[in-house]
Amino acid sequence: xxKRDECLKILNKHRTDDAIVVAVYNAGFxxxxxxxSPLNYYTVGAMGxxxxxxxxxxxxxxxHKVIVLDGDGSLLMNLGSLVxxxxxxxxxxxxxxxxxxxxxxxGSHPIPGQGTVSFAGHxxxxxxxxxxxxxxxxxxxxxxxRILSLTGPVFTTLKVVxxxxxxxxxxxxxxxxxxxxxxxxxxxxxxxxxxxR
Amino acid sequence: xxxxxxxxxxxxxALKKARIEFVVALPDATMSEHVLxxxxxxxxxxxxxxxxxxxxxxxxxxxxSCKRRAVMLMQYTGFLDSINAIRAIAVELAMPICMLVGxxxxxxxxxxxxxxxxxxxxxxxxxxxxxxxxxxxxxxxxIALLPPAIDRAYARSLPLxxxxxxxxxx
Numbered sequence: 001x002x003k004r005d006e007c008l009k010i011l012n013k014h015r016t017d018d019a020i021v022v023a024v025y026n027a028g029f030x031x032x033x034x035x036x037s038p039l040n041y042y043t044v045g046a047m048g049x050x051x052x053x054x055x056x057x058x059x060x061x062x063x064h065k066v067i068v069l070d071g072d073g074s075l076l077m078n079l080g081s082l083v084x085x086x087x088x089x090x091x092x093x094x095x096x097x098x099x100x101x102x103x104x105x106x107g108s109h110p111i112p113g114q115g116t117v118s119f120a121g122h123x124x125x126x127x128x129x130x131x132x133x134x135x136x137x138x139x140x141x142x143x144x145x146r147i148l149s150l151t152g153p154v155f156t157t158l159k160v161v162x163x164x165x166x167x168x169x170x171x172x173x174x175x176x177x178x179x180x181x182x183x184x185x186x187x188x189x190x191x192x193x194x195x196x197r
Numbered sequence: 198x199x200x201x202x203x204x205x206x207x208x209x210x211a212l213k214k215a216r217i218e219f220v221v222a223l224p225d226a227t228m229s230e231h232v233l234x235x236x237x238x239x240x241x242x243x244x245x246x247x248x249x250x251x252x253x254x255x256x257x258x259x260x261x262s263c264k265r266r267a268v269m270l271m272q273y274t275g276f277l278d279s280i281n282a283i284r285a286i287a288v289e290l291a292m293p294i295c296m297l298v299g300x301x302x303x304x305x306x307x308x309x310x311x312x313x314x315x316x317x318x319x320x321x322x323x324x325x326x327x328x329x330x331x332x333x334x335x336x337x338x339x340i341a342l343l344p345p346a347i348d349r350a351y352a353r354s355l356p357l358x359x360x361x362x363x364x365x366x367x
Contacts, residue, residue: 022259041259041262046285046286049255049286052247052251052254053255053259054259055252055255055256055259056255056256056257056258056259056260056261057263058259059219059243059245059259059265060219060259060260060263060264061263078251080247080249081252083248084245084247084252084256174289176289176290176291179290183262186263186264190263190264
């Protein structure tokens, strides 16, 4: 097992400035502490929807990598999105699922299928051309550069336990101001790169 | 009495006039033949077929955050199934999520709230409780309201539901 924040720190070393990151719940709270960027998009409140928000962004901004930091409980609420993503096949879509086996924000109750369900298997069966699974930090660190160089959609399960606890700032993640700041940052990117879309 | 005729061509033209680029959809019987099938072959639109309607709400949110105009096409049962996503994303985050909602089995010419069908007549009160701007399209004059309503939704960054009151013709 890997600590989630340590995984995300490794991922952040490979994040380019123009990459958009869509992050949900605990992965999002960790990510905010690790990688502060105006191109971070946080989604809480309608659990399970991160992969779909990211698909909309990936289709709207095809020249920018879109990295999704999903949760296992979240993805279980929107498994159909794997099929939608695979059939839409955005080449700039990189889907990471932090599999901790439980609902960490709600008392750490186990997810259905804890320890038996294969999220990478679901992704492959849905039609993702690439799907990976890691439970060893060294192996993840060795492969992350290659994963992000593949043509998407790419799926990666990260088997994690919580690391250093980040503040659960739902008010920030769920505020109009946060989302408007993201939209303003994207508008600046579009103004700089008229061909970006 | 107002004309009870909905033209698929007119609805598609209205979406073009509103500068919609992406159509996110699940098939709805009222719009399937004369809106969704023609849209699927129209190079002015990019069609995203989804597995479930709440996915579509979120996809539209991602697109609108990136300054691209999108519309979600679905049946009213899908709207009912998506209420938490609409509440959290469209309403609480004040995003211009524009929805075309097919009112399958609503009696033509009968106001939505007076339908004999419980599942149909609750739609407008729910939209009202959510505070989502809405109107029902029954004829050509109503379709003409669609482009300015979409423009207004984007200008104010607020959601919109255009209810499709009966089966659409060519």
